[in-house]
Amino acid sequence: MHRFANPARFLRLSAVLLPWCAGATVILTILGLWFSLFSSPPDYQQGETVRIMYIHVPAAWMSLFVYTNMAIAAAVGLVWKHPLADLFAKAAAPIGAGFTFVCLVTGSLWGAPMWGTWWVWDARLTSVLILFFLYLGYMALVNAFDDPQRGMKAGNVLLLVGIVNVPIIKFSVDWWNTLHQPASVVRMGGPSIDPSMLTPLLVMAGAFTAYFLSVVMLRVRTEIAQRKIQTLRLSVAGDGVVTDGMQG
Amino acid sequence: MNEFLHMGGYAAYVWPAYGIATLVLLGLLVATWKGLRNAEATLKALESARPARRRTRNSGRKAADQTAGTPVEASEG
Structure with missing residues (x-):
């Protein structure tokens, strides 16, 4: 992995990978919408609201997947001081927050007709809300320091502390009584969901x-450019101070 | 078609769910794209404004540092 963790090499690699990822996004989204809106049956209990699941559950998976990756990057950034790991965590955060937001809102829209409530303070819903705040807190913290290095370090520590929330979210439906149903795809003994809905x-x-x-590659590219801009600006500012001093 | 849009009476829940997901994901993509274009334009402007001068000044600075050992800043301006 270390071989790919060099900014110049990343830029080259992402230029090759990006079109493929973007193409896959378009094709899979069209296919996914076709399956979830047209060629899958309504649920025998939940009727057409089951179609919310095809947004809600993948968004929930992504919220955990992105956070876990950010926490791994945070560890790499703290231990090996690797700049690209920091940049990845920073670039991924708004996307993870976006998925978590989608998960929460679609869950609410699903809960209203099926549970009879938009929100309950039970273990699953509360722990996902905390995950959302962890994302927001990380984004605020990283940008709260004049020295970006210090911001990154503080953010990385927050990410590592917050990782305890990930297993809590995963197992909250088994550990506590909750309105939320337990896992039906990622579970012991295989998925308990019909293939027409699993697809x-x-x-x-x-x-x-x-x-x-796709988006994280674009954002890491932006972060790399931003870092170069900062370096250039600092050197310009350094020269500027000198000339100002000469004139004064 | 109407039946499809009606979503078995749950249109008010199903369509907003898809709508919000679309809005968030597209919004993020657009913001990311704009941010990248901005950053690359700024970087290009900075690089094209500076490099020639910088390189000569830097090499001059090094040479001056080695020979005179005095702050080069004083000789500039």
Whole structure:
């Protein structure tokens, strides 16, 4: 992995990978929407609201997947002081926050007709809300320091502390009594969901993953450019101070 | 078609769910794209404004540092 963790090499690699990821996003999204809106049956209990699941569940998976990757990057950034790891975590955060937001809102829209409530303070919903705040907190913290290095370090520590929330979210439906149903795809003994509903779910998850990869590559590119701009500006500012001093 | 849009009476829940997901994901993509274009334009402007001068000044600075050992800043301006 270390071989790919060099900014110049990343730029070259992402230029090759980006068109593929973008293409996969478009194709999988069209396929996923087709499966989830047209060619899958309504649920025998939940009727057409089951179609919310094809957005809600993949978004929930992504919220955990992105956070876990950010926490791994944070560890790499703290231990090996690798700049690209920091940049990845920073670039991924708004995407993870976006998925978590989508998960929360679609869950609410699904809960209203099926549970009879938009929100309950139970273990699953509360722990996902905390995940959302972890994303927002990280984004605020990283930008709160004049020295970006210090911001990154503080943010990385927050990411590592917040990782305890990930297993809590995953197992909250087993550990506590909750309105939220337990896992029906990622579970011991295989998925308990019909293939006609599993297909749209997995295709949408694929679409979201490809979307994440595409956007995160663009954002890391932006971060690299921003870092170069900062270096240039600092050197310009340094020269500027000298000339100002001469004139004064 | 109407039946499809009606979503078995749950249109008010199903369509907003898809709508919000679309809005968030597209919004993020657009913001990311604009941010990248901005950053690359700024970088290009900075690089094209500076490099020639910088390189000569830097090499001059090094040479001056080695020979005179005095702050080069004083000789510039």
